[in-house]
Amino acid sequence: MTWLVIGTDAVLGVFAVMFLVLWFRHRLRAFLAGAGVVVAYAISEVVKLLVREERPCRTAPSLAECPEPGDWSFPSNHSVIAGASAMAIWALHRTFGWVAAVCALAAASSRVIVGVHYVHDVMAGLALGALVSWGIAVLLKRRERTPRHEDAPTVVLQRLR
Numbered sequence: 001m002t003w004l005v006i007g008t009d010a011v012l013g014v015f016a017v018m019f020l021v022l023w024f025r026h027r028l029r030a031f032l033a034g035a036g037v038v039v040a041y042a043i044s045e046v047v048k049l050l051v052r053e054e055r056p057c058r059t060a061p062s063l064a065e066c067p068e069p070g071d072w073s074f075p076s077n078h079s080v081i082a083g084a085s086a087m088a089i090w091a092l093h094r095t096f097g098w099v100a101a102v103c104a105l106a107a108a109s110s111r112v113i114v115g116v117h118y119v120h121d122v123m124a125g126l127a128l129g130a131l132v133s134w135g136i137a138v139l140l141k142r143r144e145r146t147p148r149h150e151d152a153p154t155v156v157l158q159r160l161r
Contacts, residue, residue, distance in 0.1 A: 008078055008114070011107040015085035018100060022092045029140055033088035033133065040084035040132035041077060044125065048072040055116055062115025076117045079108040079125025087133035091140075 015037075023030040053074035057066035082104035090097030108122035 008107050008110045011103045012078070012081060012085075014103050015082070015089070015100060018085075018089050018093075018096050022089065022096065026092050030092060032136060032140060033092060036088055036133045036136035037081055037084040037129070039136070040080050040129045043132060044075050044077055044080040044128060047075055047128070048077075053118075053121070056118055057115045060115065064114035064116050066116065073117055074121045075125035075128055076108065076111050076121040077125065078111050079104075079117075079122040080129040082107040083126035083129025084133040085129070087130040088137065091133070091137035 022033075026033075049072070051074045052072050055066060055071075055073040056062070057064070058069075086097065086100040086104035089100040104126060108126050111117040111122050112119055
């Protein structure tokens, strides 16, 4: 096992640490952002079952051990998780977001370099993960701006006067 293979999985640990740190500041938003990563992963698993693309390591040598047959290539789950995590962290904290973006690109690149994914697998994975997390971030922002129901009688009474 090379340092690239180990580094790919270690990046996921970096995201977990960032979410933990952000949990203390943003509680519910950090939890929901993390839940968005899980949703993005679930969507990628469905896409994998629909597309069923073989991995490049089935036909060419690779630096990493090739996953079992039936573990499809498109999209890259590592890249989906990396893209979703980077976007979620970006929405919570810009400085951590820059670090997360670099880590996401490194994780995605390493999957191609070690030979277990094609470039389009990781690009699609990054895009899918980022899109799902961005959508959840937009919904969270919209929820924060929407007036709460308990404020409604006050607003109605003020308009009636």
